[in-house]
Amino acid sequence: MELKATRYDVRDGVAVVTLARPKRRNAWTGRMHTEYRWILREADNDPAVRVIVVTGDPEGNAFCAGADLQALEGHSERGQYDAGTPEDIPEPGYGVDPAFDATFAYHFGIGKPVIAAINGAAAGVGLVLAAYADLRFCVPGAKFTAAHGRFNFPAEYGLSWLLPRIVGLTHANDILLSSRVFTAEEADRMGFLNRIVPPERLMDEVMAYAKALATSVAPGSARETKRQIYRDLHxxxxxxxxxxxxxxxxxxxxxxxxxxxxxxxxxxxxxxxx
Structure with a gap:
């Protein structure tokens, strides 16, 4: 697949997926989602890949600023939401467990740890993407918001199921009912983040952690342990x-x-x- 909204690189057993629409703060589109799923399928099927890292193009000054506002305006004009993805969109992680066979829940079926390197704001679907990662490293001061409340949307893509399991019901209610902006420091106190890292060291620390996983944990163990974790939630x-x-x-x-x-x-x- 020709990649126009993302970049994909594999080095030392680690696949790095970059959301790459910097002029739009790495905002999410149907094209980006299609490419992202294709990349995840490729990485999951590649025996040379042991860990997957997801980050935003640093020139975008955001991890992912949410759905592209032009796309949202288009949904409004058409009178309904349109994901903007093809019917034959790749299905990474599908077929492992019926509980994982849905948009973003497919992360749980991927047999490799996924680390979010959150290098800026994560709003709406950007928060969703971060939440579905297995581990989250973040720069100080990054801003998060569910955002859906201001558009008369529901909590998106299973966040109402996932966030209470990550941060507890009290914090999840605060995040989802208010759609307010909260900071990396608040997210860390809630237990949403694994680590806050200075911007200049973020990718170095994430890559060091990912390479340690890649070399010290058997790939079969990583795969089955990850699937155990998410299956055992049920x-x-x-x-x-x-x-x-x-x-x-x-x-x-x-x-x-x-x-x-x-x-x-x-x-x-x-x-x-x-």
Missing amino acids: RDAASAVKAAEALLVEMSRTPDYREGVKAWMEKRPADWKG
Whole structure:
């Protein structure tokens, strides 16, 4: 696919996805969503990729400023919302679990950790994108907002399900019912962020963390642990334990398990095959 609204680069086992509409503050469009899903599918299927990082073009002075206002104006003129995506849009993460087979929920089916490197404002769908990442690193002072209230929209793309599970019901109600702007520092106190990092060090810290994941965690372990986490949000404790026990037996039969044990005993890096 020709990439016009995004960039995609793979280095040292880490795929970096950049939202690249800097003149529009990296605002989201149907084209960007289509490209983004295509990239995620490519990265998920690429054995050389162990971790995925999502960020905004730094020249846009935002991570993602939400839906493009010109697109919103077009929805208004047409009298209804239009996602602007083709019927044959790529489906990364689909087919793993029916609970993941929906827009943005597909992140949970992707078998690799996704890290959001939030280098500026994240509004509307930008907040959604950050929330569906597995880990979130952010610059100081970045501004967040759900934004939907001012447009007479509902909470978007499952945020009403996801945010209470990340920050708790009290904070989620504050964010979603008010659509107010809140800062990275507030987001950190709520438990939304993993780390606040100075702008000049953001990508260095994110890449260091991602490379550590890529080299120290077996790809099969990363994949199954991630899927356990999101599946277990729907399960009772006993079902989670039984599923984990079944996975333990299954994964102990793999070459990567034997390689991991051997590498540990020999005090060397493991050569996992994924």
